Amino acid sequence: MRVHFRHGSLQGLENMAQNSFALLTNLGRAKEAAALANGTAIIITHIAIGDGTTVPSGGETSLYNEVARKAISGHGTVIGASNVAYFDIFLAAADGPYTIREAGLYDNAGDLIAIARYDPPISKPVPSSGQTVEGTVRLQVAFSNIANVTIVVDPSFTVPLQRLSRLPWIPVLSMTITVPPASPNVGDVYLVPTGGSGSWAGQSGKIAEYTAAGWAILTPPNGHGISLPDGRVFEKVGGTYIEKIALDNQSGKWNYAVAAGTANAISATLTPAPESVAAGMVIALKIASSNTGAVTLALNGTAARGVTNSSGGSLKAGALRAGQMATMVFNGSSWSLIGVNAAEIPEVVTTMTMYVRPDGNDNNDGRTNTAAGAKLTVAGAIAAFDTVFVSGGAAIIKLGIPGSYAIGTNIGLANGMILGDAADKESYILQSMSTTPSAVLGVVGGRLSVVGVTLRSVHAAIAGLSTSLGAIVSLSNVALNPGVALTSSHIVSAPGCTVTVAEMSYSGTAASCFAASGGSITLSGAQNFNNCVFTSMNAGASAAGQIQVSGAFSVTGTATGPRYSVSTNGVINTRGSGANFFPGTTAGVTSTGGQYV
Template sequence: MPHRAVRGPLSGARAARGRVFVDLSTAFVAPSYSRQASLTQAQLVDNTENLALPYIMPSQSQKHVTHNEALRALDAVVQLAVADKDLGTPPSSPDPGARYIVGAGPTGAWSGHASDVAAWQDGAWAFYRPIAGWLAWVHDESRLYLYSGGGWTEAPGGGGSGLVPKGAWSDAATYNAGDLVEHEGHVFLSNADGNIDHEPDATTPGSTAEWTYFSIVTGGGGGGGGDVNPVSLVGINDTADATNRLAVSSPASLFSHEGDDHRLKINKAAAGDTASVLFQTDFVGHAEFGLTGDNDWHVKVSADGTAWHEAIVVNRATGAVSLPNTAGGGGGGRELLTANRTYYVRTDGNDSNDGLSNSSGGAFLTIQKAIDVVGGLDTSIYDVTISIASGTYTTPIVLKNFVGAGLCTLACSSGTAVIGVTGSNAIRGTLITSRYRLGAGIRIQTTTSGSCIYLEKSALQLEGCEFGACASVHVVLDSAWCYVLASYTISGSAAQHILASTGSQFIYLGGLTVALTGTPAFNPFVSATIGSVVRAAGLTFSGSATGSRYSSTLNGAISSGGNPNYFPGNAAGSVATGGQYA
């Protein structure tokens, strides 16, 4: 698109062709694409101070050119009304004299002129840089904008409705419903179309068939305040009605503080009523929260706006939270125990049962199912027992954390429950911070590979269990803790009975008996390495074993009272690389 040739007053007849760029912030008609940083005294004399209009100089030739340039500038910036303020690309066929505020990221002929006023004059674009305080009416928005020096923003009160001039009051005066009318320093809302039979009463607040009176008080510094009181209906870019007396159609709504706080209040008449916030899609409700039907706090959802489902209920008296439609019992989520709990596991059970009764129709089939259910509890201060019926269980067990201070005990109430696993660790715990105990009547054994118990950064109590034949180590601790609180039995061989590594602790309560049957073999019986500790003083070992008795290496420590023959075995123990045996 062409740019109009310019002849400016600074150099007589200017020969260079280019866009007209009037930089009004420095009072200079720029002959090039770049903004002039400063003006000489002569340049200031050649142009007016505010609009940079060129003076006709003495003895100047072609005075009409200078005069016409000034007229074109006045035609562009006086009574400024633009077609659009957001375009970044020049329109292809602008009307003569059409004006635009150049939008962000301009391209083509408008490149480099964001926020400038572009005017299509004489078949070319002329650009006028605004000065802070300029006002421009934007036709496609029907709004008034103010240039602040950093950009164009909507002017206060710049909406398209405005106040209707009061004109001459008579019975013939005509106003539209919703018009705001100024009279004697006050503002009135017209409640009816057509003729008005009397002037608004500026002294009596209230509403009549024709007028609603309210006052608007403005403050300094750009702030404002006042009251609109009372108004029966208010519609902002929307139509209010008898039910929705305030209607707002807007991309967003802002409620901000004055001072420190801001609180939005929704009040209802009685407990059985509703005070809520409803979320809709195409005016069909799909989510709601608030006081719905009582004074508890509810969150509910709907697929069709008709059938509603409670998601959350918060009890107003206790603050207790329930999730009525979430699987898990007790109102949903984690069940909070209010008493000790027992789950039952039987070889004829079923993992689809609830585990709460000792029968084939009530008990779980696997120990792991019971562990998983406990992992979903909040035990509070109460304990859980997993009662395992006699029989053999071949599924590996992975311990799970649960919420609460309770203790979970795995035990067999009658006979022996064998946890016999092939090719894997029988019981494993990783990062377990919950309290677990392996109790009486449980025998643990593995074949092919795997340890009986393998703990990483976890803790476990042993109380009366039995260790059978094991393909690897009976108890492996890796940065873990194991506490023996009752006598127990060893009935099968293993690579080692105890291996404590990497800062672990294996601690026996004094006065206990470890009974060995069948002369099991170990090499060694107990091992402590990499800063780990085994405390085993005050024990009684019955029966015998083969293999070395102990190994303490890499700053590991074994406390037994110092007797080298203390632990079971038929070969001496060993100490190396900073290990201790005392």
């Protein structure tokens, strides 16, 4: 059985008719008078308890039979009786066994200041007796001037008083009422707000508990908590009760962490550390470095788990950006980003340059012309443009340094440019690595300008440049030197496609140099033929295709084969430059509605 007790209402009234009472001793009176006269203080430090049966008279200097003495654990004043102080000691379950019939209040000199009688006595058994009893013994003593009494509380005392002794977080009825209720119930507890009046005047920030003796005022330590009937909880921090849970939540400490580790193998630490990483856990992670590929996260030293997009797929490069706040939820096996990630939202720019270098890396972001910043391949740069919306300008792929650059068979950009060096095109080589390429460079729809490069293929190819799906292509200062024989043409313009050619050079063997098969080819600037061999013709226009000369135009070099072939309503317009305009060794041919002018 566990029993809690607290002796109460033993006031310092010398009414000997009372069975239980407390009074100042003669020595206590003398010390109080001296303190009043000299402006000093009585320093109260201990309470002794005893089992003596003699009724106190005030002349005592010690208890009749002291059985225990303990440092004071709590104190206060009785509301409504400003000169009455109460003093507490706490008796733990192991203290005893005692039969408490008397108690004494001692000062720092060891003198008995007040003595009390308990009738009926208080029994304090120990657990071995079959009863577990612990609680507070309280003495209330009247002084002439409470200001001259100093109480020293046991600094090692760790069991709080009354209801605080059992609950470091206690319920209170209100923390906004400033006037003490007129008819409270014993045990009602309030937090006294600023502006308290009546019995609560001057007690702001303290706990007021209604007892049989009136309002007891307690001063809890920092860290003590209270809860209101509406469910809100407050904790005392820096002397003030604050809505701690709400503030903690607002602070983000519960789920906020800063990414550490590497860009793709992230580690993070929540403080305080979670007991486990459970399904449904949500974290807010500040990203330190942009990812370059798939990502894992190890939280508070747990095993690294994959991070996916909201659809469950691996993250693409740039999904997490440096400085970004990323919110993730754990699904039991991996972390899932909440919402659309950065790699899924095109970046809106007017013009963007993506650098490519032979010493680059397709995991780089391509924004700088360095080995650590540039892409490795043209295909890698094009893939990066998938995350960019270029509004009104061009998506520029800049070849950063001289060298050979691998290209895919087909390129499709809304408005793109591949830029080498117009003054040194032989040093910037776009090279098809495909084993069965349809063309060294194939453009599928969109618009593409190619400047200052050499087009070459490692394996046999059909064409140098092929077009489809209405592609619009501009070639300037480009060398078509495939390095292999072409079974088709250097330049093919398919139906609905447009190719503009300026400042070009051609080498090697092909069926033809220009083939406008339903599309158009416009020639301008200097065109140089380096001993080319054309098995079908130099220039061919068919199926209403057109080849025309525009602006300043010149032809140098030599070629072997027919000069031209125009048929099926195709048109070759040399602006009257004659049948020998295109280099070749045999005459051109016009048939089935074709026109050569």
